[in-house]
Amino acid sequence: MDWVEMRVQTAPESEEAVFNLLLELGAQGTATVGSSLLKNRESQYGEWFDEAEESETGEEKLWIAGYIKAEDFQPSLVEKLKKRVENLTVYGLNPGPAEVEARRVSEEFWEKAWKEYYHPTRITDRLTVKPLWESYRPEPGETVIELDPGMAFGTGTHPTTVLSMKLLEETLQPGQRVIDVGCGSGILSIASARLGAETVLAVDLDPRAVENAERNVRLNDLQHRIRVREGDLLQDVDQTADLVVSNILAEIILQFTADLPRVLRRGGVFIASGIIAEKEKEVVRAVHDAGLTVMKSLREGDWVALAARS
Structure with a gap:
């Protein structure tokens, strides 16, 4: 089965909230990717961690990923998620950059990367x-x-x-x-x-x-x-x-x-x-x-x- 990975770059304090937003939009699973993974482990699945890096200020870039079945994914979900993350300020949370990306991945790829770290x-x-x-x-x-x-x-x-x-x-x-x-x-x-x-x-x-x-x-x-x-x-x-x-x-x-x-x-x-x-x-x-x-x-x-x- 193929999945669409929706990734959100956010601030650490909004991590749990972004998890919930992804699940509300239909994600069947979530994962956290941060620069600490790159520092601590080398992986043959390099593209899995390619956005986990430090910003120009030295702060860790934190990406929260959610996985939606490819057959259920709609491109409009990207903009919808971005707006909901930006709206976290209403709850006193810092949404960070609130950047959202989407890409197609296979379940086999996800499972291998998961077991790697x-x-x-x-x-x-x-x-x-x-x-x-x-x-x-x-x-x-x-x-x-x-x-x-x-x-x-x-x-x-x-x-x-x-x-x-x-x-x-x-x-x-x-x-x-x-x-x-x-x-x-x-x-x-x-x-x-x-x-x-x-x-x-x-x-x-x-x-x-x-x-x-x-x-x-x-x-x-x-x-x-x-x-x-x-x-x-x-x-x-x-x-x-x-x-x-x-x-x-x-x-x-x-x-x-x-x-x-x-x-x-x-x-x-x-x-x-x-x-x-x-x-x-x-x-x-x-x-x-x-x-x-x-x-x-x-x-x-x-x-x-x-x-x-x-």
Whole structure:
């Protein structure tokens, strides 16, 4: 099958927002390409990284790519995407150059390029993420999460995911119940189970995410502890949990903080990531209004993750 790759050059703070825009326009998968890939690895698939370079000011050029089936692609999508990216200023985000390009690629090319740069990565003291096609022998005390990210979901190495997993490792107690809101690939649900959670409910509005998360849960043989289902944030969740984790945009987190007192047990913890630094105060205020107290925050670059207790 052939695909059309739509690439957007943007600022790092708009990365997650551009992902969402691409998916809204019909992308079946996304990927991030930055100059760090060129610096760290040489690839026979050079054209895959040909736009990943530094600007004249020395700043990294960040390209977000989305993949649409060639049969579904319309040239008008390029201009539509450009306008939506430029409009991110309304939400206080810097869209960067907002340049949009499109080209036709084969699925075989995409898969080979993907496997060229995705390898086992130690995320925290205890957690390592490993793609399913790699062999890996863990060290004593190291827990491995096997992941098939698929075209639509990340590798687990994005700063927002790393921050989430660090807070999970510090906060989650064995035997606790967890709800993962906006589960994506299911990586945080799997990490929770690996860290000792008794049960995990993984929820995502996108049926593709549900399918991908279910596949990764099976890869890790955790079907007996993790239940994945389609759902709109916490709206139709009727169970309670000791810990709620969510790695999505701040604007989406703000939509369900009012539901936290209903699902989070007394003394429970809410971990929120995907928060750009400029939105931190707004999220902290919403969490406080929901009756929670922020215990800790972690930062990496422009990204912030919070842990708050009820």
